[in-house]
Amino acid sequence: MTHLFRVISPAICLALLLGAASAQDKPKEFGLVVYKLGERYATDDKAGATLDGFTDYLDKRMPGSDFTRIGVRNKPEDALSLLKDDKKPVAVAIVSPGFYFKHKADLKLTALAEATRGGKDGEQYTLVGATEMKEYPAGKKVATSMSADLDWLNKAVLRAPAGVKPVEWVQYDNLSDAAYEIIDEEDGAPDFVLVDSVTLDVFAKDDDLKTLKKGLQSERLPQDLVVEVDGRLGDKREEFKKLIGALDDNEEGKKVGENLQSPKFPAPDPKRLEKVQQWYDAG
Amino acid sequence: MVRRRLAISAITAVAALAALLVFPAACKQVPEEVLHNNANKESNGADPVPLAQDAEAAFEQTPRTLERVRISSSMFARALEFEKARSYDALWKAARTDAWLAGYSPDNVERERHARSGLVYANTALKLQPQGAEALFYHAVLAGFLGDLDHDYGLDAVSKIETNTKLLIERDQDVAHGGPWRVLGVLQLRAPGPPVSIGSLRNGKKNLEKALEKAPLWPENHLYMAEAEFLWAKDKDKPEFAQQARERLDKWLLGQQAAAPAGHEFEFADWQKKARGLLEANK
The missing domain is CATH 3.40.190.10 (Periplasmic binding protein-like II)
Structure with missing residues (x-):
């Protein structure tokens, strides 16, 4: 029994040691x-x-x-x-x-x-539309790809001044198609499109999209x-x-x-x- | 203005890659390799020029079959080892043969091999004629196939497709029955919008309408126009466009009066398969 213990003990120690080592590795x-x-x-x-x-x-x-x-x-x-x-x-x-x-x-x-x-520090969103909108677009229909997070839109991106009717956010997966609806004067087109700065650069390079006017910008977020x-x-x-x-x-x-x-x-x-x-x- | 309509199948499977452009696993450049300079290579009596002509004839022989197009590809490969056979015409036609195989072969390994060899021919043709309409077109198509088969090339492939097809569209140069409009249109239909990629349902539909204007009897143009109409119906909540798409597919691809353009039975069967898939997806 003692012999057995003598044999087992070092074996257990060794096993524990190996176990510890492998856990560490x-x-x-x-x-x-x-x-x-x-x-x-x-x-x-x-x-x-x-x-x-x-x-x-x-x-x-x-x-x-x-x-x-x-x-x-x-x-x-x-x-x-x-x-x-x-x-x-x-x-x-x-x-x-x-x-x-x-x-x-x-x-x-x-x-x-x-x-x-896009190598940019922070994000700044811009409203673009057929007209230049420098104020909060109260009650207007604004296209965005971010309607899944209304808190972000309303609390950070485009904060409504007190007592003003909030904007109606409309989901578009493709913001350029939203902008084309404005250009093509389609029925039900949004009034404005909310675009991030990289998309705004893309718009600036497109012959049709660059005709839209830039308006209100968010703070740098x-x-x-x-x-x-x-x-x-x-x-x-x-x-x-x-x-x-x-x-x-x-x-x-x-x-x-x-x-x-x-x-x-x-x-x-x-x-x-x-x-x-x-x-x-x-x- | 040069307008050439080539009696060949047009290849548009570039768009399968579109969805993978958002986050490709890696970014690789579409190869710019050209044929090696073999000015001193002896042809051992055999004239490579007629061999290239035979290769072209093998491709043109209809109804087209996989076996014959494979033979065409292998004959082009042998002929184009020799500088003497490397005319612009022979090179873009070799690229076309390989593009066909990259599009229609049932085996992805074979498809990729032909996409790569076709690109080498197209690159070499573009070296001879940088503005060559056919070479620009097949270069775009082959880049698309490579991106489709190896997504690491996806981003660069889209840029190549966009550049080449827009150049042809600006010049109003038609290749392959409205090919530049069709290829760009399908890509725009399926790609994400900005800032990630060039997707736009509106632009895609417009380009497909233009492809149909160029080749109103070409069933492949109707196939992709139907896809655009199904998407339009959903996006704009206008079910009449879905009905229009069904009628279009019936008339041009699936109904009793639908027939393959002469000699294009092989390709037609493939379009019919896609048309059935489209109907199934839009029940």
Whole structure:
């Protein structure tokens, strides 16, 4: 018995030691979710491979980490259920700013970085239409691709002055078609189209679309945010931030950024976040 | 103004790639490779020029079959090893043969092989005649097939299709029964809108109307016009367009009076299959 104990004890110790070592060697798993507001192709089917390219890039450059795509969604409720799923914990997500402000507290989100789509710092939306509208377009029909997040539209993008009739948001997946309806004077055409700055650049290059007049502009707002969920990146946080903040430092990263439509993800502008947070807090 | 209508099948399967343009897994440039300089290569008595002519004849022989077009491709490959056979005409016709195989072969490996070799011919033809209408057209079509088969080429393929077809449209140069309008139109129907890509239902429909104006009897133009009408019916909530699409498919592709253009039975069977799919999807 004593002999047996003598043999088993070291064996157990060795096993425990090996177990500890292998646990230590095993990369930490980090789930990744992407939620793109107003992007109907933001689905696992269409965008999954791109996100896998991003997670592969992170895995290669962050030894000891194993990033895994959990899902790509374009509806806020679908993204929310992924982020709430305890069986597949999400460590990092790329979400619309509206989603971040709405769920910051309940999902314990921390904004680590911000997209720079088209190389632009922040986002500024512009109303375009047949007439130049410099005031809030009270009661008018405004085309947008973001009607799934009315809070974002009404609390941040186009805030209605007190006592004024709010605009009627109309969903269009394709903003250029909304603008063509105005140009072609179609029945039921929107009065204005709300466009982001990259789309505005596209409009400026189109012979028909550039005839539309630019009007009211939003304040400069945050773009999509890279958020950490419930501190789950732990000691990998700084490494992660550094890596995505300098995505365009190398050829492979440049390609990843190109596919993600953001050359890099630098730290968000805290003042910008604070400003919008106050609007949300004010209800 | 040069207007050439080529009695060949037009190839428009470029649009399958459109949905994958949002987030391609990687961004690759459509190859710009041209045929190697073989000025010193001996033809061992056999004249490559008649061989290229035979290759063309094999393609033109109707009803077209996969086997015969494969033979045409292989004859072109042998003939075009020699500088002497590399006229602009022989090169774009070789590109056309390969585009046909890239479109109609049942095997994706074979399709990609022909998309790549066709691009080499089209690139070489464009080196000889940078403004050559046929070479520009087949270059666009082949780039589309490559993007369809390997999505990493998707973004660049769309840019090539757009550039080439717009150039031909500006010059009002018709190839393959309204080909430039049809190819661009189908792409615009299915691609996402700005800022991601060039999609626009309105522009797509307009270009398909123009393709029909150019070749009103060509069933393939009616096939894609019907697709545009189904989309229009949904988007604008105008069911009369869906009815119009059904009638169009019946008249030009599926009904008793619908007939293949002479010698195009093979292609017609493929369009009929697509027409049935379209009806099924729009029940």
